[in-house]
Amino acid sequence: MARRKGRNVDGILLLDKPQGLSSSQALGRVKYLLGARKAGHTGALDPRATGLLPLCFGQATKVSGWLLDADKRYVAVARLGVETDSADMDGEILAESPVPVITDEDLARLERDFTGDLEQVPPMVSALKKDGRRLYELAREGVEVDRPPRPVRIHSLNIERLADDRLRLEVYCSKGTYIRSLVADIGDALGCGAAVEELRRTAHGVFDAEAMWTREALEERFEAGGPAAIEACLLPAEAALAGWPQVHLNATGAAALRHGNTADAETVDRQVTGASPVPDEAGPAGILVRMHGPEGEFLGVGLQDAKGAVRPRRLFTTA
Numbered sequence: 384m385a386r387r388k389g390r391n392v393d394g395i396l397l398l399d400k401p402q403g404l405s406s407s408q409a410l411g412r413v414k415y416l417l418g419a420r421k422a423g424h425t426g427a428l429d430p431r432a433t434g435l436l437p438l439c440f441g442q443a444t445k446v447s448g449w450l451l452d453a454d455k456r457y458v459a460v461a462r463l464g465v466e467t468d469s470a471d472m473d474g475e476i477l478a479e480s481p482v483p484v485i486t487d488e489d490l491a492r493l494e495r496d497f498t499g500d501l502e503q504v505p506p507m508v509s510a511l512k513k514d515g516r517r518l519y520e521l522a523r524e525g526v527e528v529d530r531p532p533r534p535v536r537i538h539s540l541n542i543e544r545l546a547d548d549r550l551r552l553e554v555y556c557s558k559g560t561y562i563r564s565l566v567a568d569i570g571d572a573l574g575c576g577a578a579v580e581e582l583r584r585t586a587h588g589v590f591d592a593e594a595m596w597t598r599e600a601l602e603e604r605f606e607a608g609g610p611a612a613i614e615a616c617l618l619p620a621e622a623a624l625a626g627w628p629q630v631h632l633n634a635t636g637a638a639a640l641r642h643g644n645t646a647d648a649e650t651v652d653r654q655v656t657g658a659s660p661v662p663d664e665a666g667p668a669g670i671l672v673r674m675h676g677p678e679g680e681f682l683g684v685g686l687q688d689a690k691g692a693v694r695p696r697r698l699f700t701t702a
Contacts, residue, residue: 500535645694
């Protein structure tokens, strides 16, 4: 049987990833339903975890880097009194300890201590690489390696007592934050250990859970209308950049950008301000902006300098 090459499909689908599937498995199923040629996800969720997983198709994969850098929100249930080799309840239990009486003052202290700039040691079951291999691959072989602490930021943390040995955490955090490491560190602070029992991502950058599609809903749409019914669920790539400053260029400026050249400040017909995204990583002073042509078409992402000129950073093919 000839290998299916797929078709050109552009856009972002917000999947409510079910428990038990890896992010790659979930992506593969939706890619099949769409018949898409090119696809990628933006920040893996563990098989145990559920919730918001943005899937990028076609040209939308060009914004995946900025989605990977976006802040995220999670809801987690921590089981106290247990330590595992993976910091979640899928791992092997290493130790069990009695759970102390936890007061409201204890919870308030934990919220203060674990909010702000922190350093985390990534878990061995993470997707980080060591000498070209994923840590979780090494963990499956029983190999443990040194993992240097990584800086993360917890913007906000709310902790609620569910039971004597269960805590519910609402976490708003920076990229690179491991909720399993956070839970394990909280368990250490309580002196009894802790592991993740449930984990759900509820927001990713500008996207939130209200716009998600479940796997069951997508399967039903596919049965009723085929790939076109799934394609109707896609958001435009530009949706990932909502809130960014944007510039509208005249035909001359748009033509310059499409050829990879800088658009002079005189070609900017209109500029709309917005929240500043991350500073440009390439070095030159300026801000990242969304670029639009004379008909309002999305051209891609550019870098605008202090004089108003715009040079392309990531171009999108437009008709």
